[in-house]
Each structure stands twice: as C-alpha cells, then as structure tokens.
Amino acid sequence: MSYDLFLASIPVILEGFRLTVIITLSAFCLGQVAALPLALAAASRHRALAWPAQFYIFFVRGSPVLVQLFIIYYGLGSLEAVRDSILWPILKEPVGCAILAVGLNSAAYVGALLRGAITQIPPGQDEAARILGLNRWQGLTRVVLPQAYRDVLPVLGNEITLVMKASSLASAVTVIEMTGAARVMVSRTFAPFEVFTVAGLFYLGLALIFAWVFRHVERRAAIPGLSNRDS
C-alpha cells in the first residue's frame, strides 16, 4: 500500500468526476421527466395506457442496467433507422448512451414509485377538487402531484444515489468517468486498492452532497402539522 499513490490518483480521478456528475444529474433529470407520464399512464384506468406503461416498468426493472446499456450502445447503432434518426448524435456518443440507459432505468423505478404515491392519495382529495370545479389538469397539478411528490421525496434522495452508482457502468462503454479513470490508472500503476479507494471516497462524498440537498428540500417541502418520517 502506498500513500503516494493515494495522492497521485486524486487528480486523475478528479478528471472523471465532472463526467460522473454530468451523467448522474442528466440521467436523474431524464428519469424524472420520463417517470411522470409513465406513472400517470400506469395509474390510468384505461388499459391501453396502463398496460404498456406497466410492461415497460416490468421489463426495465427485470433486466440489468448493464445489459440495457449494451443494447443501446452496441445494439441500436446496428439499426439503420436509428442511425438515420435525429437522436443519432446522442446515441453515437457513449456518454449519451449511458445517460439514456441509466435515465430510462431510473424512470422505470421512479415511475413505479410515483404511480404508487398517486394511487395512495385518498379519493376524497380528487372528489373535493372536482366538486370545486377544478379541471383534470388543475386537480392533478395542484392537488394530487404536490402530495404525491412529497410522499416520494425521501425515496428520490435515495434514487439519485442509485443513479450515481449506476453511472459507473458507463466505464463499460469507454466513458472515462470516475470509475473509467480509476481503471485506466490501475492499468498503469497496478495499485487497485489505492486507486479504487480514492474513487470510492469521491462517490461517497458526492452521495453525501446529494443526501444533504435532498434533506434540505424535504425540510422545505414538509407540510406543517404532518409528522415527518425522517425526523
């Protein structure tokens, strides 16, 4: 074990840090954007909406992210229709593929979570909104979703950490984010313990920041008078 190698690996891994943050935040945001329509479709009474959404959730959660990433990165590029599509600039880049794979994966998890939260809102809430004359959209955005999102907020803080960890899979498709950078460093120094420990500590630090941010958001969003689950 070498103390010098610890120090030496810090700047190398820091170079990958930026990409890890980019992939994590982009994938998390993509997941959030895709999760809402997914959850609404899955919670719908119309089978034509609910069935495909539930199938998507089942399919994505039932297979490894790494496999999904390989399908997107290696698989989609072999289809001519994809190469001709406007999404090709994203899909030909390994970073774009990683964001897409991790984001769509996160969407499935958050979608299922959000669907549960939406269906848990007491029916009296929607009834009160309807009888007051709120339309469907107003009832959803002003009554149902503000409550559903508060319910899932503690789990969303956990989700962004899971997305961060999944972002390390990008190294499998040539992306030099933190894990990728660490692997390059290891192949040069043959010091996996030192290098990966440093990488792990960086991940841990990032996770702590996310946890802090979400705890702050949760506290801000907490409804006065309702007991807080985490306190």
Next chain:
Amino acid sequence: MSDRKKAENVTQSDAISVSGLEKSYGSVKVINGINLSVSPGEKVVVCGPSGSGKSTFIRCICGLETRSAGDISVAGHDLALDCRNIRDFGGDVGMVFQHFNLFPHLNALDNLMLAPRLVRGVKRAQSRDSAMEMLERVGIAERAEYYPNQLSGGQQQRVAIARALCMEPKVMLFDEPTSALDPETVGEVLEVMSALARDGMTMIVVTHEMSFARSVADRVILMDEGRIVEENTPEAFFDRPEHQRTRDFLKKIVHE
C-alpha cells in the same frame, strides 16, 4: 308569457330536483326510486340507519357517484347519467364531506383561494380578501395560516365549509359533516351550519344530529333500504311520525 311571469318561473324552479333515482352495485340496489324536489332556500335533513343509502343519495346529487337511472338537476345544471359534466358545476354545488377532504399541503387560506383563482380566475388580492372574510364568517380567521393537520376536526370542517362557500354555491350538500368529529367540536360546526341556514342557503344535510334537524330543517326525510320512508315537517317527524319505521328509528337514536 310576460317577462315577469318568466322571472317568477325561474325563481320558483327547484334548486334541486331528483326523479326516479336508482343505483345498483351489481345486483344490489342501494337507491331504489327516489323523487325529491328542493326549493331555493329550503333546508332538508336526511337521516336513516347506516346502509340506508343516504350518503350514496347525496353523492349522486352532486355527481360524485354515478347512477343507474333517473334524472337529477342541481342549481340549474342537468347532471348527465355518467356524471362527466360534474366539472361544469364549477362550484355552484358546495359539498361538505364527513372527512373534510381539505388539501393537506395548503394552509387554510390557500385551501379557500385555490378554486376561485383557478376556476373563476379571481385575482390573488381579491380572492384573499374574500377568503379571509369567509374564514371570519366561520369564526376561524385567526387560524388562516394554519395547515389542516394543525387544526382540530371541528376547525377543519369549518374551513371546509368556508372553502365551499368561497365558490358562492347555490346549493350546499352536507354528507354527515359531524360524524367524524370529537363530541366537543360538533357544536361549533352545527352553529356555522345553522347560521348558513338562516342566511337562506339551500341545503341538504345528511346527519344524525336530531336537534339540528328539529331547529333548522324545513323538511326531514327518513331513508331506509334505498327508499324514502317518511318525509315530513320536523314537528310532525319527531312528535307524530306517520310510519312505524320512523318511530323505531327515533327510538334507537334516542337510546344512543
């Protein structure tokens, strides 16, 4: 027809009119042919044993429950059989629920301001003023910034009444408004409802509060097995009911 006659006809038309109302869950008939007309300003109390269909009845009137058959017209709106047009009521029909159904993520004031602003497009300041006025009317203005879960049941129900009133409803429906309350907060809610009745609001109230029925109602109705068993003035209903079923019911209520 002269204009005066026309106007008279409009004012004399029923605030609520229900005819041939039926509702079944599968093969179980929970509402079995109800006819009821309520004139503007009239107060009707509906009581009956649990499972008699009284809650279902009032929920059918406000369109929260679909029906199998019958015509319903409330506050000038003809309610479609599938209740799809319930949102057209736009607050003309006020509903007070047993469990308040306040929006827990909004404080009392915002609970009141939400619908006028979204549905009627009332400006923020104006909607705030009328919401405060309404909270004063139900005696809870000092708790305007409190959230529902920081209020007692009675306070929550008063806020819920104020929320409905903010939409200036032509008709108010109450579905067991005091059943979920602690005994000591029942009185404050009934007081608000009595004041509302004195102001001339058209009301249908499903309740077991017989003293309220006696002092406020123009008509008291007993429902049993999805039918109206007795429909009478409060004096007659309580002192010389026509039906044995009513006497049995009143006896049980008194014993409780």
